[in-house]
Amino acid sequence: MTSCLPKFTIKLLLILCFFLSSSHAFTTRDYSDALEKSILFFEGQRSGKLPSNQRLSWRGDSALSDGSGYHVDLVGGYYDAGDNVKFGLPMAFTTTLFAWSIIEFGSSMHNQLENAKAAVRWGADYLLKAATATPATLYAQVGDPNIDHRCWERPEDMDTPRNVYKVTSQNPGSDVAAETAAALAAASIVFKDSDPHYSTKLLHTAMEVFDFADRHRGSYSDSLNSVVCPFYCSYSGYQDELLWGASWLHTASENSSYLAYIQSNGHTLGADNDDYSFSWDDKRPGTKVLLAKGFLEKSTQEFQLYKAHSDSYICSLIPGMPNFQAQYTPGGLLYKQSESNLQYVTSSSFLLLTYAKYLRSNGGVAACGVSTITADKIIETAKRQVDYILGDNPAKMSYMVGFGQRYPQHVHHRGSSVPSVHAHPGRVSCSDGFQYLYSRLPNPNILVGAILGGPDSRDNFADDRNNYQQSEPATYINAPFVGAVAFFSDESTTV
Numbered sequence: 001m002t003s004c005l006p007k008f009t010i011k012l013l014l015i016l017c018f019f020l021s022s023s024h025a026f027t028t029r030d031y032s033d034a035l036e037k038s039i040l041f042f043e044g045q046r047s048g049k050l051p052s053n054q055r056l057s058w059r060g061d062s063a064l065s066d067g068s069g070y071h072v073d074l075v076g077g078y079y080d081a082g083d084n085v086k087f088g089l090p091m092a093f094t095t096t097l098f099a100w101s102i103i104e105f106g107s108s109m110h111n112q113l114e115n116a117k118a119a120v121r122w123g124a125d126y127l128l129k130a131a132t133a134t135p136a137t138l139y140a141q142v143g144d145p146n147i148d149h150r151c152w153e154r155p156e157d158m159d160t161p162r163n164v165y166k167v168t169s170q171n172p173g174s175d176v177a178a179e180t181a182a183a184l185a186a187a188s189i190v191f192k193d194s195d196p197h198y199s200t201k202l203l204h205t206a207m208e209v210f211d212f213a214d215r216h217r218g219s220y221s222d223s224l225n226s227v228v229c230p231f232y233c234s235y236s237g238y239q240d241e242l243l244w245g246a247s248w249l250h251t252a253s254e255n256s257s258y259l260a261y262i263q264s265n266g267h268t269l270g271a272d273n274d275d276y277s278f279s280w281d282d283k284r285p286g287t288k289v290l291l292a293k294g295f296l297e298k299s300t301q302e303f304q305l306y307k308a309h310s311d312s313y314i315c316s317l318i319p320g321m322p323n324f325q326a327q328y329t330p331g332g333l334l335y336k337q338s339e340s341n342l343q344y345v346t347s348s349s350f351l352l353l354t355y356a357k358y359l360r361s362n363g364g365v366a367a368c369g370v371s372t373i374t375a376d377k378i379i380e381t382a383k384r385q386v387d388y389i390l391g392d393n394p395a396k397m398s399y400m401v402g403f404g405q406r407y408p409q410h411v412h413h414r415g416s417s418v419p420s421v422h423a424h425p426g427r428v429s430c431s432d433g434f435q436y437l438y439s440r441l442p443n444p445n446i447l448v449g450a451i452l453g454g455p456d457s458r459d460n461f462a463d464d465r466n467n468y469q470q471s472e473p474a475t476y477i478n479a480p481f482v483g484a485v486a487f488f489s490d491e492s493t494t495v
């Protein structure tokens with residue numbers, strides 16, 4: 001890299017130089033391996049009764065009576081990250097993005113497609129249970145994180161209260177409800193051909209839940225403040241989820257009422273804001289890209305606006321463009337924040353590839369002021385991020401557990417760090433577990449496929465279990481990566 005630039009040290013050129021000089025080449029086999037592992041991770045996050053074909057065999061059944069004290073069956077779903085709470089908002093967002101990964105890149109998943117669909121079904125089955133009492137109620141969470149976090153326990157040993165939290169017409173939560181509608185609608189597309197009955201049920205429930213979200217407007221951060229904030233507080237409000245939910249319903253159904261809804265409500269729900277981070281909290285960039293599909297692939301003229309805003313988003317990520325807004329580490333990683341940064345890297349990579357796919361479908365380009373960006377250039381930008389995660393980085397470390405030669409050993413995850421129930425059947429109580437949090441030994445159970453929070457702004461990574469900002473996995477980090485890595489695993493689609 002030094003030989004590449006003897007004199008000029010303009011930041012821009014440095015970045016460009018880095019992009020050109022990165023030479024590590026992963027093969028399509030490597031990406032296929034990463035694809036399989038990225039899906040396998042979700043088995044480690046499963047709550048409820050595990051099926052006989054469970055492959056991450058160090059896990060066992062857990063939380064088998066969730067909801068029973070409230071006369072509702074809330075068994076199943078996913079733990080969000082390294083703890084044992086079932087948070088509705090990130091679980092629904094995870095399911096939406098996993099489904100979107102399959103919708104766009106399922107044709108590249110080959111022998112992993114069934115595993116991917118099983119992972120979406122695991123989330124969608126739970127969300128159907130959470131929506132069982134609409135139009136009056138949506139169950140939004142199981143477990144009080146303040147209490148859960150005082151223990152370091154395997155899910156299989158959990159003895160903390162499994163409080164159930166809900167949003168209602170009186171105590172609304174349009175954010176969690178509209179995201180749940182988005183997830184069910186996106187999942188309905190995944191199962192449309194292979195299981196039409198299930199798909200119809202998903203879509204029908206999505207419509208009901210969306211109606212509930214829209215009719216009783218409010219943020220779940222107000223209704224359920226002490227148990228959702230600061231963990232998954234809806235900082236961006238609920239407007240972004242309403243537009244996102246309507247966009248997924250528009251995409252999944254043939255029903256013109258959602259097009260009318262988007263047209264009449266889009267402007268008040270964030271269609272005109274340029275916004276540059278896509279996460280479990282803020283859905284605006286994803287909504288723009290999804291609706292741009294309608295314009296690019298189906299010529300829905302009403303959505304031209306969303307193509308323009310998608311262009312702004314894409315351009316913001318590409319060094320040298322007039323409205324470049326992003327920050328990159330010296331090693332070339334997109335950097336947003338110190339905590340769980342890779343969630344932004346995987347979600348942006350997914351949007352870049354998805355948008356490139358839409359552009360290619362009609363020969364279009366992204367307009368960045370007076371410049372234009374081709375689909376190939378957008379794909380190259382995403383590839384750099386995917387490759388960084390998989391080990392092409394200054395630390396020569398893969399941030400996906402179980403992938404490559406070197407990967408993190410001290411994952412901030414209760415189930416992975418405490419000996420398995422099969423190896424150590426005796427209980428490990430709430431406080432006894434902390435010896436495993438603080439232990440210097442590697443995790444005994446490998447949470448294969450988990451992508452962690454990742455390195456800091458200088459490409460440094462601590463591999464310290466107590467540094468949850470860097471060493472905690474999350475379902476919403478992996479879900480968009482599944483689609484991104486599927487794209488690169490397929491020889492017929494790569495550049």
Ligand SMILES: *[C@@H]1O[C@H](CO)[C@@H](O)[C@H](O)[C@H]1NC(C)=O
Nearest residue numbers: 207208211253255256257258
């Ligand atoms: C279309 O959606 C609206 C609003 O949810 C609903 O009232 C109507 O019954 C739907 N029409 C069809 C044909 O499904």
